[in-house]
Amino acid sequence: CCPVGAWGKLEVEDYTPQGVLEKVDDLDLYRVGEGEKCIIWNYDIFGLNAGRTKMLADMFAECGYLVIIPDYYRDGVGKNPWEPDVVDFIKARTVSANLLKDWTDKILPYAQKHGAKRFGCIGTCWGSYMVLKLSALEHFYAGVSWHP
Numbered sequence: 386c387c388p389v390g391a392w393g394k395l396e397v398e399d400y401t402p403q404g405v406l407e408k409v410d411d412l413d414l415y416r417v418g419e420g421e422k423c424i425i426w427n428y429d430i431f432g433l434n435a436g437r438t439k440m441l442a443d444m445f446a447e448c449g450y451l452v453i454i455p456d457y458y459r460d461g462v463g464k465n466p467w468e469p470d471v472v473d474f475i476k477a478r479t480v481s482a483n484l485l486k487d488w489t490d491k492i493l494p495y496a497q498k499h500g501a502k503r504f505g506c507i508g509t510c511w512g513s514y515m516v517l518k519l520s521a522l523e524h525f526y527a528g529v530s531w532h533p
Contacts, residue, residue, distance in 0.1 A: 402440070409494075411459060414455055416452070416454075420450055421451075421501060421503060422450050423450065423451040423505070425519060427515035429512055430466050432460075445507075451496070453501075455487060455492050478511075507530070516530040517530075
């Protein structure tokens with residue numbers, strides 16, 4: 386997953402996320418900001434509660450976007466990419482049909498309820514997979530991914 390020398394989860398101390406965490410059925414969604422332009426943030430292998438994920442989403446919200454981070458892993462916790470079972474972890478959580486069903490049944494209606502009309506997506510590390518999948522859908526105008 387992460388090559389030797391990758392930056393890892395880049396922890397930030399003393400940061401208080403600005404958004405709210407809400408649940409749609411079994412899926413937690415971190416939401417911050419407002420507006421018709423919505424960014425779906427797709428986190429890295431470390432999960433929703435690691436590193437600077439929420440802080441970076443908050444920064445985009447300050448620029449006038451509604452930002453939503455779905456907790457695809459369902460527990461806020463990710464995986465250390467150097468653990469021996471990381472491949473099994475990724476395989477179990479990267480089932481395209483399940484992830485796209487989350488988009489259709491949970492994320493899209495939630496975003497629209499909060500005013501979203503146009504979508505873009507951002508992904509880091511594991512989230513790059515979701516950027517490729519979501520960018521192929523009719524609602525998306527842009528997708529960006531990177532690996533630190």
